[in-house]
Amino acid sequence: MAEPQPIHEHAIESLRFIRDTMERATAFTAVPGWGGVVMGATALVTAAISGPPDDTLRWVLVWFADAAVAAPIALAAMSIKARRSGAPLSSAAPAYRFALAYVPPLVAGMVLTPVFAMTGLMARLPGCWLLLYGTAVATGGAFSVRVVPIMGLCFMALGVVAFASPAAWGHWFMAAGFGGFHMVFGIIIARRYGG
Amino acid sequence: MARAVASPKSQVPRPSHVASPAPAAKKSTLELDRLIHERLRLGIVSALAVNPRLTFNDLKRLLKTTDGNLSVHARKLEEADYIAVDKSFDGRVPRTEFRLTAAGRKAFEKYLAHMEALIKAVRE
Numbered sequence: 001m002a003e004p005q006p007i008h009e010h011a012i013e014s015l016r017f018i019r020d021t022m023e024r025a026t027a028f029t030a031v032p033g034w035g036g037v038v039m040g041a042t043a044l045v046t047a048a049i050s051g052p053p054d055d056t057l058r059w060v061l062v063w064f065a066d067a068a069v070a071a072p073i074a075l076a077a078m079s080i081k082a083r084r085s086g087a088p089l090s091s092a093a094p095a096y097r098f099a100l101a102y103v104p105p106l107v108a109g110m111v112l113t114p115v116f117a118m119t120g121l122m123a124r125l126p127g128c129w130l131l132l133y134g135t136a137v138a139t140g141g142a143f144s145v146r147v148v149p150i151m152g153l154c155f156m157a158l159g160v161v162a163f164a165s166p167a168a169w170g171h172w173f174m175a176a177g178f179g180g181f182h183m184v185f186g187i188i189i190a191r192r193y194g195g
Numbered sequence: 196m197a198r199a200v201a202s203p204k205s206q207v208p209r210p211s212h213v214a215s216p217a218p219a220a221k222k223s224t225l226e227l228d229r230l231i232h233e234r235l236r237l238g239i240v241s242a243l244a245v246n247p248r249l250t251f252n253d254l255k256r257l258l259k260t261t262d263g264n265l266s267v268h269a270r271k272l273e274e275a276d277y278i279a280v281d282k283s284f285d286g287r288v289p290r291t292e293f294r295l296t297a298a299g300r301k302a303f304e305k306y307l308a309h310m311e312a313l314i315k316a317v318r319e
Contacts, residue, residue: 006317007313007317008313008314008316008317008318011309011310011311011313011314012314014232014237014310015307015310015311015314017234017237017238017241018237018241018307018310021237021238021241021242021257021258022241022242022244022245024242024257025241025242025243025244025245025246025249025257026245026246028242028246028253028257029246029249029253145253146252146253146256192248192250193246194246194247194248
């Protein structure tokens with residue numbers, strides 16, 4: 001028969017369990033709803049500025065600028081939301097797990113962007129970005145509330161539709177995805193999961 | 196060698212290797228909140244401590260448990276007034292949400308303090 005555990009070891013194990021559960025629960029709802037709404041708003045403005053994809057570097061740079069604005073918004077919103085919950089996001093296992101699932105599709109998008117540009121497919125980048133961003137959200141969202149992977153799947157579906165549609169509609173798909181989906185799902189997440 | 200008296204899985208075993216346990220540890224053991232101490236209930240309370248509210252399905256996914264298990268343990272916490280349950284409809288789909296009550300948060304904080312006191316007492 002296994003020897004019973006000394007009481008202090010049991011207490012340490014309980015505290016470890018509590019910490020792990022709180023970290024996982026924080027990561028579970030860490031996706032920032034209001035942050036998503038702001039990111040969506042910036043994407044709508046960007047779509048208006050960029051216009052239809054026109055095989056110029058300008059078009060890509062305008063969207064890179066939007067990504068450069070959106071990333072800090074997302075990080076700040078996640079941090080604020082986690083801090084408000086009383087359990088800041090740490091470098092612990094849940095954060096690593098999320099990053100491991102979320103980052104690879106984004107890296108794939110970064111690799112494919114110059115490939116599309118150099119092979120004369122720049123106007124097809126909206127489909128590529130929507131598809132891969134959706135993949136990142138869907139896989140990262142596997143560790144989150146159900147609405148997050150659903151949002152990822154919606155992005156992926158829109159990416160497929162964008163590939164099948166005329167390239168000139170690209171900015172509308174970008175506006176619908178990075179603008180519309182972020183805002184709609186952002187409001188749902190904010191209302192249901194505390195911001 | 197450290198030995199402890201065998202006890203049910205849901206209870207903190209009392210150590211027999213300490214001839215005179217520190218008063219704080221003794222007191223903590225006696226006052227341990229058995230309701231929160233059970234692992235799944237502790238998980239429910241811990242998750243709700245960092246989220247204003249969570250749905251039944253969210254908690255089920257987060258704690259990797261079954262409908263029946265979660266229902267039984269959530270009911271016990273609800274009966275103790277540690278958590279509150281809000282039932283509504285999302286369209287036609289029933290939606291059950293849980294949130295930690297003030298009494299539940301206080302009990303959770305007390306439980307944490309007990310665990311810390313136990314560890315501190317043994318280390319001292």
